[in-house]
Amino acid sequence: MPAIQSPETATTKPDEVHPDVALVARAKDGDTSAFEQLVRQYDRQIFRVAQHITQNREDAEDITQDVFFKAYTKLDQFQGNSKFSTWLVRIAVNESLMRLRKRKTSKTVSMDEDVHTEEGSIPRDFAEWRPNPEQLYGQGELSDILRKTIQGLPPGFRTVFTLRDIENLSTEETAEALGLSVPAVKSRLLRARLQLRERLSRYFKQQNPLQALDGKSR
Amino acid sequence: MTCTDFLAKLTDFFDGTVPPELLAEVEEHIAECHHCEVVLDSTTKTINIYRNQELYDFPPELQHRLEASIMARCFGPRPTK
Numbered sequence: 001m002p003a004i005q006s007p008e009t010a011t012t013k014p015d016e017v018h019p020d021v022a023l024v025a026r027a028k029d030g031d032t033s034a035f036e037q038l039v040r041q042y043d044r045q046i047f048r049v050a051q052h053i054t055q056n057r058e059d060a061e062d063i064t065q066d067v068f069f070k071a072y073t074k075l076d077q078f079q080g081n082s083k084f085s086t087w088l089v090r091i092a093v094n095e096s097l098m099r100l101r102k103r104k105t106s107k108t109v110s111m112d113e114d115v116h117t118e119e120g121s122i123p124r125d126f127a128e129w130r131p132n133p134e135q136l137y138g139q140g141e142l143s144d145i146l147r148k149t150i151q152g153l154p155p156g157f158r159t160v161f162t163l164r165d166i167e168n169l170s171t172e173e174t175a176e177a178l179g180l181s182v183p184a185v186k187s188r189l190l191r192a193r194l195q196l197r198e199r200l201s202r203y204f205k206q207q208n209p210l211q212a213l214d215g216k217s218r
Numbered sequence: 219m220t221c222t223d224f225l226a227k228l229t230d231f232f233d234g235t236v237p238p239e240l241l242a243e244v245e246e247h248i249a250e251c252h253h254c255e256v257v258l259d260s261t262t263k264t265i266n267i268y269r270n271q272e273l274y275d276f277p278p279e280l281q282h283r284l285e286a287s288i289m290a291r292c293f294g295p296r297p298t299k
Binding site for chain 1: 225228229230232233252253256257259260261262263264265266267268269270271273274276280281284285287288289291292293
């Protein structure tokens, strides 16, 4: 049975207070070093989320700065009902979608724009993949393929996949960060995963011997 | 269980939240339907590949520059010694 590999992450038991709570409290009291520590802890994640959604490095840099500045100015509004990191991610998603909207002035970009199509829910390619598809390509080439493939997803799907599968937020945290219901997240996540699978299949599937021969003879 | 039923349960299957009474049906379908077995295997690999690759580098120079800009924006420029 295939298994999704879970990255090792620091976890907090349900009855333990997350260390961020104390840092946020100190930052609210004007402790700059506490806020600086929060920036150091999460700037990589916020940058990565922004770059995945906008697909633009300069935008991701600007957004990372905007997110922490906004978080600092609205620190009093953070009630601690969610993780501080989820609160930051929510700001990052909103800022990133706003950037996309500005870029496509004639077209609205929202989490709802690409959910009306059933495309991506129906698998079409049933060829088996190589056991270790990562080994088919060099590191640089593989990264290019993965970037190009995720870039082709509609922004709403790309965002859900990024938060749930790349950033490893739980389904509930993803729903909270996106302002969506849990069933909506599950539905979009399924479509995003299946669309990515379909697009990657052309690179990773096993060629049948006749196709391989045909390819060589050209 | 049909292939459509299986797809509807795929996200819960990955999350490990398929109710026990349905889990046996899902696993039975995977064992019997080669297409769904392939979809499950390749979707699992899709998730793992993206999870294992750092697609966008975040070099220390960029991190230091961003942190300095953020702190300056929030608290003003730091006094030079």
